[in-house]
Amino acid sequence: QVQLQESGPGLVKPSETLSLTCAVSGFSLNSVYYWGWIRQPPGKGLEWIGNIYHTGSTYYNPSLKSRVTISLDTSKNQFSLRLSSVTAADTAMYYCASLYCSSTSCYSMRFDYWGQGTLVSVSS
Amino acid sequence: QSVLTQPPSVSAAPGQRIRISCSGSSSNIGNNYVSWYQQVPGTAPKLLIYDNDRRPSRIPDRFSGSKSGTSATLGITGLQTGDEADYYCGTWDNSLSGPVFGGGTKLTVL
Numbered sequence: 001q002v003q004l005q006e007s008g009p010g011l012v013k014p015s016e017t018l019s020l021t022c023a024v025s026g027f028s029l030n031s032v033y034y035w036g037w038i039r040q041p042p043g044k045g046l047e048w049i050g051n052i053y054h055t056g057s058t059y060y061n062p063s064l065k066s067r068v069t070i071s072l073d074t075s076k077n078q079f080s081l082r083l084s085s086v087t088a089a090d091t092a093m094y095y096c097a098s099l100y101c102s103s104t105s106c107y108s109m110r111f112d113y114w115g116q117g118t119l120v121s122v123s124s
Numbered sequence: 125q126s127v128l129t130q131p132p133s134v135s136a137a138p139g140q141r142i143r144i145s146c147s148g149s150s151s152n153i154g155n156n157y158v159s160w161y162q163q164v165p166g167t168a169p170k171l172l173i174y175d176n177d178r179r180p181s182r183i184p185d186r187f188s189g190s191k192s193g194t195s196a197t198l199g200i201t202g203l204q205t206g207d208e209a210d211y212y213c214g215t216w217d218n219s220l221s222g223p224v225f226g227g228g229t230k231l232t233v234l
Contacts, residue, residue: 106216109159109215110171112171112180
């Protein structure tokens with residue numbers, strides 16, 4: 001059974017960098033899945049942040065691309081998110097998830113497995 | 125402002141049937157498959173429907189999905205109080221080159 005678990009600070013100061021890690025168990029990162037991050041501001045909907053494939057290829061939401069870095073650590077079977085220059089607008093529940101894409105075009109895609117989420121607040 | 129448009133809320137009595145719509149464009153729903161997610165308050169989203177109308181094995185057949193043109197619909201029959209949740213549609217957007225979601229629909233079972 002695939003399980004994902006986010007970890008990282010729950011409070012980050014404005015202008016600093018948010019860093020989160022997602023530990024994956026029950027499945028190798030070297031698989032068919034892309035590994036991604038999604039966030040959900042309090043009381044709002046879901047926003048895709050970005051994905052990484054086991055080859056190291058990354059794909060980011062254009063609205064966040066200048067501030068986002070997603071990386072892999074296959075030796076630990078985990079992947080990470082870094083979001084720089086955070087503001088209060090980045091306060092959200094952050095989820096890691098496995099993304100299945102049918103092909104390079106992703107005409108068929110789904111987030112199969114999700115972590116429980118971790119709440120990150122941006123405040124001084 | 126979400127790329128996909130869903131009604132903010134829907135409600136019905138136990139045992140009844142509801143449908144939740146999801147509207148997009150040729151850049152997303154019109155040329156890609158749709159998935160649906162259920163988010164019970166305080167928990168992570170869970171995959172409910174994928175490829176427009178396919179259910180993971182653990183999802184009961186009370187849940188169904190369909191797609192026509194640039195819109196998709198989630199149907200739930202035999203409503204139960206445990207179905208109270210937020211429901212999100214999702215798909216790939218060819219312009220964004222990434223996944224997009226609807227704003228979510230809150231289902232209340234009266």
